[in-house]
Amino acid sequence: MSDSSIEAINLTKNYGKFTALDNLNLKLEGSKCVGFLGPNGAGKTTTLKIFTDLIKPSSGSALINGLEVHGNKKKALENCSALVETPEIYPYMSTREALNLVADLKGLPRSDRKRMIEEAVSEVKMDEWIDAKVGKFSKGMKQRINIASTLIGYPSVIFLDEPTTGLDPRGMAEVREIIKSLKKKDRLIFMSSHLLNEVSDVCDEVALIDHGKLLAYGTLEDVTARFSGDEGIADATFSGPLEQSSIDKDVSRLTNVISVERVNGNTIRLRFKGGQRAQEGILADLVSLKLGLVEFKKAFSKLEDTYMSLIQEGN
Amino acid sequence: MDQDFSVGVEETRTLKVPDSFTQIGTITKYEIMNYFRARRFFVLLALGIIISVLLTFLVGYYRPYSFLQSSLTFYTQWWGGSITFVIILSAIFFGGDSISSEFQNKTGYYLVSRPVRRSSIYIGKWIASFIASLVILFVFLGIAIGNGLYYFGADVPYQLWQSVLLSILYMASVLSFAFLWSSLFKTSVISVLITIITLLVVFPLFDSLLPALVGVEPWFSLTYGAEVITAVMALTYPVHEIHSSTPIGNGHFINLTSFTPYLWEGIVIMFLYFLVSAILGLFVFEKREFI
Numbered sequence: 106m107s108d109s110s111i112e113a114i115n116l117t118k119n120y121g122k123f124t125a126l127d128n129l130n131l132k133l134e135g136s137k138c139v140g141f142l143g144p145n146g147a148g149k150t151t152t153l154k155i156f157t158d159l160i161k162p163s164s165g166s167a168l169i170n171g172l173e174v175h176g177n178k179k180k181a182l183e184n185c186s187a188l189v190e191t192p193e194i195y196p197y198m199s200t201r202e203a204l205n206l207v208a209d210l211k212g213l214p215r216s217d218r219k220r221m222i223e224e225a226v227s228e229v230k231m232d233e234w235i236d237a238k239v240g241k242f243s244k245g246m247k248q249r250i251n252i253a254s255t256l257i258g259y260p261s262v263i264f265l266d267e268p269t270t271g272l273d274p275r276g277m278a279e280v281r282e283i284i285k286s287l288k289k290k291d292r293l294i295f296m297s298s299h300l301l302n303e304v305s306d307v308c309d310e311v312a313l314i315d316h317g318k319l320l321a322y323g324t325l326e327d328v329t330a331r332f333s334g335d336e337g338i339a340d341a342t343f344s345g346p347l348e349q350s351s352i353d354k355d356v357s358r359l360t361n362v363i364s365v366e367r368v369n370g371n372t373i374r375l376r377f378k379g380g381q382r383a384q385e386g387i388l389a390d391l392v393s394l395k396l397g398l399v400e401f402k403k404a405f406s407k408l409e410d411t412y413m414s415l416i417q418e419g420n
Numbered sequence: 421m422d423q424d425f426s427v428g429v430e431e432t433r434t435l436k437v438p439d440s441f442t443q444i445g446t447i448t449k450y451e452i453m454n455y456f457r458a459r460r461f462f463v464l465l466a467l468g469i470i471i472s473v474l475l476t477f478l479v480g481y482y483r484p485y486s487f488l489q490s491s492l493t494f495y496t497q498w499w500g501g502s503i504t505f506v507i508i509l510s511a512i513f514f515g516g517d518s519i520s521s522e523f524q525n526k527t528g529y530y531l532v533s534r535p536v537r538r539s540s541i542y543i544g545k546w547i548a549s550f551i552a553s554l555v556i557l558f559v560f561l562g563i564a565i566g567n568g569l570y571y572f573g574a575d576v577p578y579q580l581w582q583s584v585l586l587s588i589l590y591m592a593s594v595l596s597f598a599f600l601w602s603s604l605f606k607t608s609v610i611s612v613l614i615t616i617i618t619l620l621v622v623f624p625l626f627d628s629l630l631p632a633l634v635g636v637e638p639w640f641s642l643t644y645g646a647e648v649i650t651a652v653m654a655l656t657y658p659v660h661e662i663h664s665s666t667p668i669g670n671g672h673f674i675n676l677t678s679f680t681p682y683l684w685e686g687i688v689i690m691f692l693y694f695l696v697s698a699i700l701g702l703f704v705f706e707k708r709e710f711i
Contacts, residue, residue: 120711157533159710182535183437190710192529195450197457202450203530209446210534212438254530259435 108170109184109261109293110134111156115165118151118317125151127317128165133295133310138288140304141297143314144416149297150190152314153266156295157187169262186255187264191248191271196240200226200250203239204257211258225253228283244271252280256287263287265296269303281307301409311408313415320415329411335380336363337403338410339387344397346370351396359390437535447536447544448551455514455552464513468506468556472563475502479567491572492653495580498564500650503583504643506560507553507591508619514549515598516615517608519705524608528710542705546599546698553591557584579653586686590646593690594619596697597642603705619643635677637661644681645689651680 111133118126126148133139141149154160155167158178167174172181194203204222213221226235229249234242239250248271255263268284269277284307287294298304304311305325312322321328341356352373357365361383363376377383384403391398438446455461475498479487487497519542522528531541561584568576598615605611623643630636638644651658658680665673681689 154710158538159529159532161707161709179437179440179535179537182533184435185535187533189533190526190529192533193526194530195454195527197454198450202453206446206450207534210437210443210536212436212442214435251530 108134109136110168110170111262111293111295112168112171113152113155113165114168116152116155116162116167117164118148118155118160119163125317126155126162129314129317129319131312131319131322133293133312136288136291136293137309138284138294138296138307139310139312140308141295141312141314142299142301142304142412143297145299147315148317149314150266151317153187153189153264153295153297156264157182157185157189159189184259184261185264186258186260186262187266188251188255188268189264189266191244192251194239194247194250194254196238198239199237200231200235200239200253203250204254207254207257213258221257225256226250228256229253230279245273245276248272249276249280252283256283261292263292263294265294267298268296269298269300277303301412305408313412315416321411325408329408335383336376336378336410336414337380337384338413339375339377339384339401339403340368340372341375341391341398342372342400344371344399347373347396351394355394355396356391359387361387440537440540443536443540444544444547447531447541448548451518451545451548452552455548460513461552461555464509464552464556465559467509468560469563471502471506472560476563476567479571488571491568491575492577492579492655494568494571495564495577495583496650496653498567499561499580499583500653503557503560503587504590504646504649506556507587507594510549510553510556510591511594511598511619512612512615514552515546515595515602516612517602518545518549518599519602519701520605520611521608523606523708523710532710538706539702542599542603542702546595549595549599550592553595554588557587557591577653582652583649586646586649586652586690589687589690589694590649593642593645593694593697596694596701600697600701600704603701603708606708631677631679635675637679639681639685639689642689642693644679645686645693648681648683648686651686652683657683 113129113131116126116129117124129148129152141152143149151160155162156169156174158174161175169181169185174181198206201222204225205218208218208222223232223235226232229252231246231249231253234246239247242250248268252268255265265284269280272280281303284294284296288307288309296304296308308325310322310324311328313320313328321331323331347367347370352365352367356362356373356375361377361379363378365376366374368374375387377387388401391401478484479498487494522531532538565576597619601614601618602611605614619642623641626638626641627644627647630638660680660682662678664676664678666676667673
């Protein structure tokens with residue numbers, strides 16, 4: 106079992122009057138993949154940038170394996186890899202040279218280097234481009250090389266900032282598989298993402314952040330059970346535009362419905378309590394109202410429910 | 421997809437990041453590769469060769485007395501007359517955007533997030549620019565000496581070697597100065613433009629206008645300090661301060677003053693620019709954020 110750890114202690118980052126991170130406290134230990142979720146501007150990238158010395162905290166500490174990043178960067182990042190904000194790779198370099206630069210900086214033994222670079226390139230499906238200049242690559246190809254660079258040097262801690270950005274659906278699926286395979290190798294992976302399905306698919310734990318504050322942290326099951334409770338959200342679509350009076354008088358007053366909002370002319374979104382049994386009842390009631398219901402489906406997964414409710418509470 | 425990285429698990433704890441000197445060497449190596457691949461080294465080398473070829477042609481064709489009076493005047497005119505310009509070009513080519521481009525092109529994200537000190541990156545890049553500039557300087561010197569050998573045989577005055585040493589000090593200070601601007605701005609064009617304007621316009625204006633108009637010695641100007649590169653090649657070292665009066669009629673005169681830095685003064689000015697710019701540039705780069 107890995108003894109890797111990362112820890113944010115009262116981590117705060119201010120940009121003038123704007124507080125990007127507000128006393129963030131978070132400790133991750135062991136071998137697992139932790140998803141870092143939050144809306145745009147929540148503080149996800151800011152956190153990862155502080156952990157990789159791209160920015161400095163206004164106050165507080167960022168520790169990797171017990172070592173303060175900003176007091177002892179070289180040692181703290183010794184067993185780390187990071188991919189933050191889709192870095193540009195020097196365009197004059199080939200894939201092999203770009204990865205060799207990382208290997209040189211990390212002190213990867215010469216005996217392992219060639220094999221490891223070729224394995225990393227193969228892992229991101231860029232074998233045939235290994236000696237091509239990075240400057241000619243598309244954004245997606247560069248992102249694959251960036252991911253390959255995180256595999257160099259046997260890192261025990263990996264930071265990934267929206268790693269599937271810029272990739273096509275196939276590339277996204279491949280990257281998720283890579284992350285899953287890395288998870289099996291005794292590593293602590295901290296991955297920010299907008300994509301809830303990606304986090305559900307890849308991560309063991311989730312940390313939710315908004316306005317620079319940690320809203321929740323735990324295993325996916327714990328967090329969703331704790332915060333989504335028995336509430337649900339469903340979208341109902343009608344054959345024609347629904348009158349506002351029908352929404353206010355009829356739909357809003359249905360049993361177990363908490364709130365109703367219009368998504369577009371024909372579709373409304375219902376927040377309800379009571380789980381699946383209530384959902385069944387609401388569907389039956391909507392049909393009986395004869396408003397022209399043509400579709401009724403759950404709007405979000407369990408994690409999405411939690412995410413939406415926490416973000417809304419935060420606002 | 422099923423490749424096995426498990427071999428790395430055991431080695432994770434045995435992998436040791438190289439010391440900072442080794443990492444500086446790595447950064448230097450890749451930066452020099454950048455100069456070669458981006459062709460900026462060859463462009464500047466071509467410029468240096470063009471200047472040399474032009475001088476070779478002009479001296480060979482017109483045989484100017486100011487050049488061919490003696491081997492000392494030859495080297496004073498050839499080397500002293502152009503080397504400061506070649507050095508400034510080197511600083512613009514190699515130093516002007518060295519740090520700012522890391523922010524503008526987002527390549528810094530690839531480098532800075534690794535286990536390497538920012539100071540190692542800065543110093544490695546500086547050393548690369550120094551080596552590249554040194555190569556250009558020696559090519560220029562080689563062509564000058566080649567011509568000198570043709571006209572005067574093996575009579576190379578010792579003052580040339582003094583001037584070469586001072587030129588290398590000037591090169592170090594100008595590169596540090598360019599790196600300082602480069603670390604202050606996140607846009608390459610701005611940092612390069614400011615390097616060009618300060619070295620080719622602002623300092624030379626101070627050097628000529630301040631003594632002439634108000635009789636003040638521009639001791640704070642880097643290009644003024646660099647005047648020792650030429651002064652050291654004079655038969656007798658120039659007087660520090662010269663006053664002259666030019667009649668303009670009706671019994672009126674224009675009084676002009678000109679200064680030449682003392683040798684020690686020029687060395688101190690160049691060394692201080694090197695030191696202060698290096699410290700400030702490093703400090704700024706250490707604090708700079710990748711936002």
